[in-house]
Amino acid sequence: MKLSITREKLQKGLGAVSATIPARTTLPVLSNILLRADGDSVQLCGTDLDISVQVTIDAEVETAGAVTVPAKKFSEITRELEDAPVHLTADQDQIRIECGRSKFKLYGLPEGEFPTFPEVDFSESWKMSAEALQELISHTSFAASTEESRPILNGVLWQLRPESTTMVATNGHRLALMTKDLHEAGAPEADLIVPPKALGQVERLFDGEEQLEIARSANHLAFRSERRAVFTRLIEGPYPNFDQVIPKDNDKQVVANRAGLESAIRRMAVVASDQTHRVRLLFEPGAVKFRVQTPDLGEAEDELAVDYDGESLEIGFNANYLLEVMRYMSDDDVKLSFKAPERAATLEPAEGDSDYLCLVMPLRLLD
Amino acid sequence: MTPRIQILPDHVANQIAAGEVVERPASVVKELVENALDAGASRIDVSLRNGGKTEIRVADDGCGMDREDALLALDRHATSKIRQAEDLARISSLGFRGEALPSIAAVSRFSLETASEDGVGTGVRVAGGRLQAADEIARRRGTTVTAAGLFGNVPARAKFLRSAAAETRAASEAVILLALCNLQVGFSLRSNDRELLSLGPATLRQRIGQIWGEEEASSLIDLDGPDGELGVTGLIQRPDEARTGRRRFTFANARPFVDRGLGRLVDEAYRTTVVPGLRPDYFLFLNLPAESMDVNVHPAKTEIRFRDRERVERMLVEAVRRRLARISSTPPLDRAPEPAAVVRPTAPAEAPRAAAAAGDGAPALVREGSTPDQFALFMTEAGGDEEPSEAGEIEPLAAQLRPELWQLHDSYILAATRRGLLIIDQHSAHERVLFEETMRRFRESGGEAQRLLFPLTLKLSPSEYSAAEELAQMLGRVGFEIEPFGDRTVIVRSSPNPHEHFDAERCFRDMIHELADGSPLVDAARNQHERIAKSLACKGAIKAGQSLSQDEMADLFDRLFATELPGHDVHGRPTIVRLTLEELARRFGRT
Ligand SMILES: Nc1ncnc2c1ncn2[C@@H]1O[C@H](COP(=O)(O)OP(=O)(O)OP(=O)(O)O)[C@@H](O)[C@H]1O
Ligand SMILES: [Mg+2]
Numbered sequence: 033m034k035l036s037i038t039r040e041k042l043q044k045g046l047g048a049v050s051a052t053i054p055a056r057t058t059l060p061v062l063s064n065i066l067l068r069a070d071g072d073s074v075q076l077c078g079t080d081l082d083i084s085v086q087v088t089i090d091a092e093v094e095t096a097g098a099v100t101v102p103a104k105k106f107s108e109i110t111r112e113l114e115d116a117p118v119h120l121t122a123d124q125d126q127i128r129i130e131c132g133r134s135k136f137k138l139y140g141l142p143e144g145e146f147p148t149f150p151e152v153d154f155s156e157s158w159k160m161s162a163e164a165l166q167e168l169i170s171h172t173s174f175a176a177s178t179e180e181s182r183p184i185l186n187g188v189l190w191q192l193r194p195e196s197t198t199m200v201a202t203n204g205h206r207l208a209l210m211t212k213d214l215h216e217a218g219a220p221e222a223d224l225i226v227p228p229k230a231l232g233q234v235e236r237l238f239d240g241e242e243q244l245e246i247a248r249s250a251n252h253l254a255f256r257s258e259r260r261a262v263f264t265r266l267i268e269g270p271y272p273n274f275d276q277v278i279p280k281d282n283d284k285q286v287v288a289n290r291a292g293l294e295s296a297i298r299r300m301a302v303v304a305s306d307q308t309h310r311v312r313l314l315f316e317p318g319a320v321k322f323r324v325q326t327p328d329l330g331e332a333e334d335e336l337a338v339d340y341d342g343e344s345l346e347i348g349f350n351a352n353y354l355l356e357v358m359r360y361m362s363d364d365d366v367k368l369s370f371k372a373p374e375r376a377a378t379l380e381p382a383e384g385d386s387d388y389l390c391l392v393m394p395l396r397l398l399d
Numbered sequence: 400m401t402p403r404i405q406i407l408p409d410h411v412a413n414q415i416a417a418g419e420v421v422e423r424p425a426s427v428v429k430e431l432v433e434n435a436l437d438a439g440a441s442r443i444d445v446s447l448r449n450g451g452k453t454e455i456r457v458a459d460d461g462c463g464m465d466r467e468d469a470l471l472a473l474d475r476h477a478t479s480k481i482r483q484a485e486d487l488a489r490i491s492s493l494g495f496r497g498e499a500l501p502s503i504a505a506v507s508r509f510s511l512e513t514a515s516e517d518g519v520g521t522g523v524r525v526a527g528g529r530l531q532a533a534d535e536i537a538r539r540r541g542t543t544v545t546a547a548g549l550f551g552n553v554p555a556r557a558k559f560l561r562s563a564a565a566e567t568r569a570a571s572e573a574v575i576l577l578a579l580c581n582l583q584v585g586f587s588l589r590s591n592d593r594e595l596l597s598l599g600p601a602t603l604r605q606r607i608g609q610i611w612g613e614e615e616a617s618s619l620i621d622l623d624g625p626d627g628e629l630g631v632t633g634l635i636q637r638p639d640e641a642r643t644g645r646r647r648f649t650f651a652n653a654r655p656f657v658d659r660g661l662g663r664l665v666d667e668a669y670r671t672t673v674v675p676g677l678r679p680d681y682f683l684f685l686n687l688p689a690e691s692m693d694v695n696v697h698p699a700k701t702e703i704r705f706r707d708r709e710r711v712e713r714m715l716v717e718a719v720r721r722r723l724a725r726i727s728s729t730p731p732l733d734r735a736p737e738p739a740a741v742v743r744p745t746a747p748a749e750a751p752r753a754a755a756a757a758g759d760g761a762p763a764l765v766r767e768g769s770t771p772d773q774f775a776l777f778m779t780e781a782g783g784d785e786e787p788s789e790a791g792e793i794e795p796l797a798a799q800l801r802p803e804l805w806q807l808h809d810s811y812i813l814a815a816t817r818r819g820l821l822i823i824d825q826h827s828a829h830e831r832v833l834f835e836e837t838m839r840r841f842r843e844s845g846g847e848a849q850r851l852l853f854p855l856t857l858k859l860s861p862s863e864y865s866a867a868e869e870l871a872q873m874l875g876r877v878g879f880e881i882e883p884f885g886d887r888t889v890i891v892r893s894s895p896n897p898h899e900h901f902d903a904e905r906c907f908r909d910m911i912h913e914l915a916d917g918s919p920l921v922d923a924a925r926n927q928h929e930r931i932a933k934s935l936a937c938k939g940a941i942k943a944g945q946s947l948s949q950d951e952m953a954d955l956f957d958r959l960f961a962t963e964l965p966g967h968d969v970h971g972r973p974t975i976v977r978l979t980l981e982e983l984a985r986r987f988g989r990t
Pocket of ligand 1: 435
């Protein structure tokens with residue numbers, strides 16, 4: 033393998049792939065990046081076995097070939113090089129890096145040791161703009177669980193339907209759900225459960241304006257644009273029926289200024305217990321009163337004028353959960369719906385066509 | 400013929416009284432040593448032959464008696480220590496009945512040699528309770544009492560004496576008991592001319608070391624001094640050193656006494672810091688006004704009645720708990736780790752450990768001014784106390800100055816302190832935090848339960864199911880709202896949420912299994928609340944292997960040090976290991 037490449041492109045490519053390289057690994061080749069030169073480009077690949085990332089960059093390829101290179105050192109060297117063409121020459125398992133008068137030699141590992149990427153057939157695929165997909169991801173994947181005993185909830189449910197697509201994530205305490213219209217769906221319906229970490233790579237790697245093709249094999253899902261690709265393992269199993277638990281009969285509704293609500297809860301959270309982060313919200317006509325009492329620490333109270341004309345009702349929440357879901361509400365006002373102190377409450381942007389909904393389970397007050 | 404009432408001759412009455420005072424050689428030793436102590440002796444030598452059955456001799460250098468007193472001392476109720484009934488209410492001497500000497504003399508061949516000045520003294524001999532001779536003798540100031548052929552004239556009693564070895568052991572225990580509360584006095588004990596004990600004036604810790612070896616001495620920590628005159632002082636065992644609790648001593652105003660109730664309270668105070676089944680040693684000294692206790696309740700003077708017992712109990716428990724709260728049970732790293740559950744046989748006195756472990760007089764390697772800056776993170780007060788802390792001490796923490804924290808192997812939190820490094824076991828630490836928080840939930844109403852979007856439907860074993868039914872209400876108070884559903888299935892509608900990585904299903908399953916089928920941990924609990932709190936703490940705490948963010952570590956650190964007993968988890972295992980700068984310096988060969 034022999035090729036030349038601009039330093040800038042090489043550095044960008046390495047940056048994109050390095051994020052998948054595991055910090056600690058028992059399989060040494062996973063600390064390496066695979067370089068594969070062919071035609072007029074070079075492919076950089078990295079993987080942690082669950083998620084793989086592939087980037088293609090322009091290069092002047094003299095001899096095709098492949099080699100694996102220690103990712104960390106290669107990136108560090110590239111960052112320090114002067115802005116001049118970089119010449120890479122592979123000689124068996126070694127690679128020579130030359131740029132201006134700087135010369136390096138790194139010892140790699142045989143290409144054959146690098147894990148092969150999953151085979152995914154793109155003949156049947158969904159098409160979507162990266163922007164739309166990234167919006168779905170950022171609004172939902174934070175809510176996925178990290179509990180080990182329910183691995184299904186560790187994933188994000190992605191429902192693909194002929195006209196629309198929905199992403200849902202929950203840890204059983206709060207849930208985030210977003211739906212988007214999809215006009216050129218193409219492929220058949222599917223329910224996929226995707227690890228949030230892979231979705232994080234999708235968020236990071238693709239530019240918003242890129243068009244993405246998404247396809248699956250039995251166990252894997254692949255996202256690709258013209259020059260980049262992410263592969264991930266899918267989580268198996270049926271996702272719990274979330275539709276059934278989203279309350280349809282929450283008859284009490286409050287419309288509140290999002291910033292006002294958020295800062296009041298933030299203030300309350302300072303005095304809330306470190307363990308439960310409990311705040312009480314007392315909804316009264318025209319206002320919501322906030323109250324926190326933490327043994328040994330102290331108390332706090334606050335009040336916010338809101339649009340509410342239902343009966344008085346007090347509900348306890350984990351302040352962190354409320355703050356988390358409000359972060360992604362884009363409107364100035366949010367609509368909070370609830371029914372009873374022990375039932376799920378929902379939050380949505382007050383205006384808009386309501387394609388985003390978050391649900392927060394209350395803290396039942398035991399006193 | 401009708402029996403006629405007769406006043407018993409003295410020597411018969413004395414024999415009967417002796418039954419209460421003199422049971423065996425050890426009780427003779429006890430009475431004689433007490434008399435020597437009351438006489439202000441600075442040295443007391445005890446010697447036994449054949450376990451004291453053949454001869455007991457106690458010699459002192461105390462105030463002695465003149466001829467008149469020496470003879471009087473052998474009469475019943477002859478005492479120089481109290482004069483009137485009111486004096487009984489504020490006894491500060493060990494003797495007060497005037498019964499010991501006549502009782503001993505009634506059942507042995509007895510001799511008393513005494514002098515109140517160097518020079519001329521008195522020698523008195525009694526046999527079978529009858530005075531044989533009273534002569535002038537030459538001797539130094541002090542008293543020597545010899546009791547030979549104990550119970551020779553009371554064969555019925557002699558039969559109950561045990562082997563010489565057993566009697567020697569009992570006698571030496573009597574000496575030790577008094578030696579522990581009279582530190583300024585020197586003691587020796589010889590048996591058949593072999594020296595068993597030789598104790599010079601010492602501190603309590605030194606004396607314990609002289610008696611049982613360094614191992615025991617260095618397993619103890621000082622109780623804080625009492626506030627003002629009244630209070631509790633002494634030494635208690637570090638929880639991780641607790642074994643069989645064979646050395647448990649209580650003294651009130653330098654008077655030994657036996658009180659099982661107080662022992663239970665001490666165990667109580669240690670609870671959750673020691674492995675169930677193990678018991679700590681202790682040497683506790685109550686300082687009370689003489690009139691607040693009654694020592695005249697037991698013929699052998701081994702018991703005390705406190706006028707305000709509740710106050711004494713409170714004082715004792717508080718002193719122990721306050722002290723335990725301040726320590727990390729963990730020994731310095733240079734000691735071989737020892738599984739806490741192994742009960743160690745009595746170790747012979749061993750070579751003194753590294754000075755750092757000994758607590759007393761450990762040289763402070765890092766002197767004021769020479770503390771390297773990077774270790775100065777823990778300055779509690781500017782230029783504050785620089786006294787080297789005792790091994791195992793947790794430095795007082797200034798909350799606003801939390802040290803920098805690192806996580807090691809996703810299992811330990813490292814914290815730099817002024818005197819070295821704390822290594823905190825994250826699981827153990829969180830166990831302690833959860834346990835106390837859960838107990839508080841039971842005590843105070845309040846608390847909350849996180850409602851679950853997808854209630855857990857769990858199939859249980861028959862025993863688990865009935866435990867769940869029985870404990871449903873209590874489990875609800877810690878956050879698990881459950882509904883028995885029949886067919887061994889429960890629905891869990893809410894759960895506690897003690898940390899971000901909490902796994903409600905796993906915790907519930909593990910807990911209900913433990914609560915249904917028992918475990919050493921929960922079986923040692925005192926009541927259902929405690930069983931549940933222990934189980935929840937153990938099953939619900941942050942696990943080893945869980946990577947924690949800076950905030951989570953800081954949160955855990957703060958909450959650990961806000962608990963009552965930060966040094967131990969609910970199994971009694973240490974939560975903190977301390978690596979001192981001294982220890983580091985030693986390891987790097989810089990001592
Ligand atoms: N070793 C001694 N040195 C000086 N005086 C002594 C000594 N032993 C006994 N006496 C005197 O003899 C008295 C009688 O002693 P005895 O032990 O019989 O009674 P006690 O000590 O007063 O009361 P108790 O029966 O409670 O021990 C004492 O009060 C004391 O005055
Ligand atoms: Mg006496």
